[in-house]
Amino acid sequence: GESVGLHLPTLSVQEGDNSIINCAYSNSASDYFIWYKQESGKGPQFIIDIRSNMDKRQGQRVTVLLNKTVKHLSLQIAATQPGDSAVYFCAENRGGGSYIPTFGRGTSLIVHP
Amino acid sequence: KAGVTQTPRYLIKTRGQQVTLSCSPISGHRSVSWYQQTPGQGLQFLFEYFSETQRNKGNFPGRFSGRQFSNSRSEMNVSTLELGDSALYLCASSFGNSGNEKLFFGSGTQLSVL
Numbered sequence: 001g002e003s004v005g006l007h008l009p010t011l012s013v014q015e016g017d018n019s020i021i022n023c024a025y026s027n028s029a030s031d032y033f034i035w036y037k038q039e040s041g042k043g044p045q046f047i048i049d050i051r052s053n054m055d056k057r058q059g060q061r062v063t064v065l066l067n068k069t070v071k072h073l074s075l076q077i078a079a080t081q082p083g084d085s086a087v088y089f090c091a092e093n094r095g096g097g098s099y100i101p102t103f104g105r106g107t108s109l110i111v112h113p
Numbered sequence: 114k115a116g117v118t119q120t121p122r123y124l125i126k127t128r129g130q131q132v133t134l135s136c137s138p139i140s141g142h143r144s145v146s147w148y149q150q151t152p153g154q155g156l157q158f159l160f161e162y163f164s165e166t167q168r169n170k171g172n173f174p175g176r177f178s179g180r181q182f183s184n185s186r187s188e189m190n191v192s193t194l195e196l197g198d199s200a201l202y203l204c205a206s207s208f209g210n211s212g213n214e215k216l217f218f219g220s221g222t223q224l225s226v227l
């Protein structure tokens with residue numbers, strides 16, 4: 001069925017390393033993608049988004065890459081810091097006027113000092 | 114600008130009881146969505162309200178209901194609580210004018226059903 005999924009449920013990195021979190025989606029009609037970060041005890045927070053007419057978008061220390069050919073989304077975090085430890089969710093909006101994003105199951109990022 | 118506010122932060126109930134959760138969206142946001150979050154199922158969409166009308170609904174039983182007031186504040190109600198309803202309930206708001214909008218989440222209400 002249609003789904004947004006994550007390849008790795010847990011990612012452990014050392015402080016200062018670059019992190020890459022991956023996400024697969026199955027609906028080619030999806031036209032808007034978002035990454036959220038959820039820290040313990042808090043709700044998800046918006047990190048970065050990308051529309052389907054783009055391949056790459058950069059923010060502060062984060063980059064989202066979209067590969068529509070293989071329906072793959074990734075979040076790259078440069079110089080990962082302990083404060084980046086959290087669960088990261090990708091979400092897709094499936095177009096057609098849908099207002100409801102579909103969330104992936106999440107990847108837990110653990111940053112070791 | 115105040116963020117999304119959810120009350121209460123924690124709730125403990127027993128099976129068979131009912132519960133009402135409250136959500137105040139960001140000022141100017143007219144869309145309020147509710148999600149259930151559990152370790153096993155991730156974020157599951159419950160329903161979305163826009164201008165006091167339920168615009169979208171997820172795949173949850175009728176025991177889960179909600180409403181939205183004229184000031185965009187929203188409440189959700191769960192009746193006849195079951196053990197499996199234990200979860201973090203998240204509310205999110207947005208302007209709701211298009212499908213390409215980011216959501217702003219509250220910190221959630223942690224519901225424990227004993």
